[in-house]
Amino acid sequence: MPKKTIRTIPQNRAPMPVQDPAERVENFAEVALGFGLEDALIECARCLDCPAPACVDGCPVGIDIPAFIMKIIDKDYHGAYEILSEANLLPAICGRVCPQEDQCEGVCPVGDTLEPVAIGRLERWVGDEAIEKGWSNVPYVEPNGFKIGIIGSGPAGMACAADMAKAGCDVTIYEALHEPGGVLRYGIPEFRLPNDVVDAEIANILKLGVKIECNTLVGRLFTIEQMRNEMGFDAVFIGTGAGYPKFMGIPGESLNGVLSANELLTRCNLMNAGKFPNYDTPLDLGRRVSVIGSGNTAMDAMRVSLRLGAEKVYCVYRRTRDESPARLEELHHAEEEGIEFHWLTAPVEILDDGEGNVRAMRCLRMELGEPDDSGRRRPIPIEGSEYEFETDMVVYAIGTNANPILGQTSNIKLNKWGYIETDENLASSLAGVFAGGDIVTGAATVILAMGAGRKAARSMKAYLGIRDTAAVYLSERSGSEGTLFGIPAAERNFARIRLA
């Protein structure tokens, strides 16, 4: 086969089939319908199979991206899934929710001249294929007698649990809510990440022998110290997420009709408030909903409100579209669905209707000044630009602070913002206790949390003296050179040194 060059590959991305905007605002079905095989093959043909692939370095969990793409081209779809699932436990989820434009796709050389290879969509295609065919990557695991406790069943906890289970540990995940999945369940809505997909990925974790205990609030039902000292856990991973919603502290925030995006999304996604009164959890949805903030959570809150029947949904953000931290695709979908964006607008007061409900919001117009510490241009209020607009629900999606429960109930060291302090290996101040994800870094993304979960798993294995190498559970890869019984040559020496 002649070597592919930027001139010979298909110049345009395979288009992603999507539900029509007018139709989709009426339902909770998934917006992006996913590639078919044809689309996937076109997209795979666009990959140059670079000798030193930048995309692998761009991926927080280091997926061997060109390798899985080449497997698809070879029509070995199961092989593609095996490569993906070695590095990423939740391909169907990450293919949907990763900010690929800032990661693998952002560094793809094809993107220098054309649009980059749609790696995320290909990952999703393989993940969906696996769910449909019932594939799972369950290696032979020999129990090693170590008992691992994981706090939080979100992406960080699941990633850590899977790696520890594959290494032979007895893993239990504790979840405070009554359903597992963390932010994948309560946060990200159905039309962006169907619950079936989350269920399928959780089923894969359970197949590894991981136990999930819901309705268990660690810190209150038992403490981290009790887990280590009384319950026999050899190591503990904390992946509780940040999740203590921020408000702005402007007048009128305690009015009825003001709530956090977390509350809106939890009521809708976890508790099915959209099906009230068939489900018992209500939601006091307004007719004109204003969402403050412009990140992914804000996009989710706005699009959920629209689907639940709000007549008008506004986005209020003090910077411009260019500074918006949302994934491009979400922003684009939100615009298509008719969300009204008020850029360069900062709320200063929420006004009362006289009966304790929201009537309107008073805002200030902004302009952009010099760049601040984050490199983004700082919004500066324009004097005398105050104005009011009518709205009957105000949703805060301006980020979260650290959840205080574990700090209240253990001696673990926190930093000045209340996040758990760890060293570069994600070890906390308590022996045998590791932490990762939002509770360490502050609010970030699913894939970064997963990356942290995997990193913590590596540290945990080092702490417990478990030989940390993928060779233990790598299935033998056909075609890769120098492997013997699935163990690459370099690993064989490594193993001997470590075992001695």
Next chain:
Amino acid sequence: MARKSGKPKAKTEEQPESPEPGHEARGTPGFEIVAREDFSDVTFLLEVRHPAMAKAARPGQFVIVITHEHGERIPLTIADFDRDRGTVTLVIQAVGKTTKEMQQICRVGTALHGVVGPMGLPSHIGDAKKVICVGGGLGVAPVYPQARAFKEGGAYVIGVVGFRNKDLVFWEDKFRACCDELIICSDDGSVGIKGLVTKGIEAAIDKHPDIDEVVAIGPPVMMKACAEATRPHDIKTMVSLNPIMVDGTGMCGGCRVKVGGKVMFACVDGPDFDGHDVDFDDLMNRLRRFVSEEKRAMEKWQENCKRLNQEPYTPDTVAERGGSGSAAAGTGRPS
């Protein structure tokens, strides 16, 4: 960690039995109800098996309960816990759809879909020498573990409990056992003194000028009145707030309350706050948030009951009360 306890109960409390949250992620068998007692046509008690929680619970904490798969998450204060039996006790007032439904379907031997907790900061049982523990209506149950804890801490405890009338009185014996004085108030004067609990508080303050602390639990309007009654005497008054919440872990922010001008989340920063600092009007407004939805849920449920030919609840429909009821009433304390 262990409760201040007169008798050495070290053996049971320090047994390194691992906590048993007790069920799997899916296909959950739930949390078994081992006893039920009906105090009146609206108030009933459920004792739920949850050994780990019984071990961890402390006065002032609450749980979130989900009745069934379609249910909502409702916060309920822990009215009692028994470490020997491995149970926690909840006292529920059937006022809305969920609680009325619980009154109808929660029988001994059935299970709740979800029970999570204990949540919130435990009450601070300081070294107060003389305290008044005030419970109004439903607040009578949750103030009980605090009264007991103060008593065990060596304080002189004056109980003030308020009911609408004589028929609604419950747990008088339990209060008598842990209070040095008990003042019962009733709206119609059919038992104890006639009037609101504030009247009882004033009577107690008149008699004892050296009260260190007042703990008041009940409807917001009652707690507000109690805080106002003690403010002139400058007596520290702790109240337990019950705002609307979803997860109970600090994640949704639905339970935010104003205390001393600052916004606090009742689920993780409370539920106990200094009553003199709490903005009760704000709390009461926020409790009205779902009035119309509550009404809709209620109508729909009543309609369903009618269609399914289910008797609207009366105490007599709970056939299996008998033995279990008396067992609950006689729940032995671990000390």
